[in-house]
Amino acid sequence: QVQLVESGGGLVQLGGSLRLSCAASGLMFSSVAMGWFRRPPGKDREFIASISSGGGVTYYADSVKGRFTISRDNAKSTVYLQMNSLQPEDTAVYYCARKARGPVYSQAQQHYDYWGQGTQVTVSS
Numbered sequence: 001q002v003q004l005v006e007s008g009g010g011l012v013q014l015g016g017s018l019r020l021s022c023a024a025s026g027l028m029f030s031s032v033a034m035g036w037f038r039r040p041p042g043k044d045r046e047f048i049a050s051i052s053s054g055g056g057v058t059y060y061a062d063s064v065k066g067r068f069t070i071s072r073d074n075a076k077s078t079v080y081l082q083m084n085s086l087q088p089e090d091t092a093v094y095y096c097a098r099k100a101r102g103p104v105y106s107q108a109q110q111h112y113d114y115w116g117q118g119t120q121v122t123v124s125s
Contacts, residue, residue: 002026002114004096009119012086016123020081022096022116030054030074033099035112036081038092038121047107050099051079059105064090086123093118 008020022034035050049060049070058070069082079096095118102111 002098004098004114004116006094006096006116006119009094009121011122011124014086014088014123014125016086017082017084018086018121020083020094020096020119020121022079022081024077024079024096024098027098027114029077033104034070034072034079035097035099036070036079036094037097037109037112038090038094039118040089040092045095045109047109048094049081050104050106052104057104061107083121086121088123088125091121091123093120 003025005023012018031053033052036048037045038048039045047061048064049068051058051070051072055072067085072079096116097112098114099111100113
């Protein structure tokens, strides 16, 4: 079965950096686009970034553009999220997901069918 396992979350100070990883199994990883989402405390889950199957096309939410970078290593079936200049408003549970349909730039959560369990990121001020 499809499994997505996030790691790399933790507590970081204002302005710091973290790199999240999402290891995938049970799917043709190199054939699918992937995405990252987050759920801030008390808020709905929101789109962060997506990447095409080959890694050549990426798309970001305005809130993270210029600070976060999504990438992937198809040989390792892993997608990454490099987060720099972290702010308290970046505090959230971060999820990776497999894109089942729609263009890579689509932020619609219903276009994603498998989700990881999430990893907590807390930014202290």
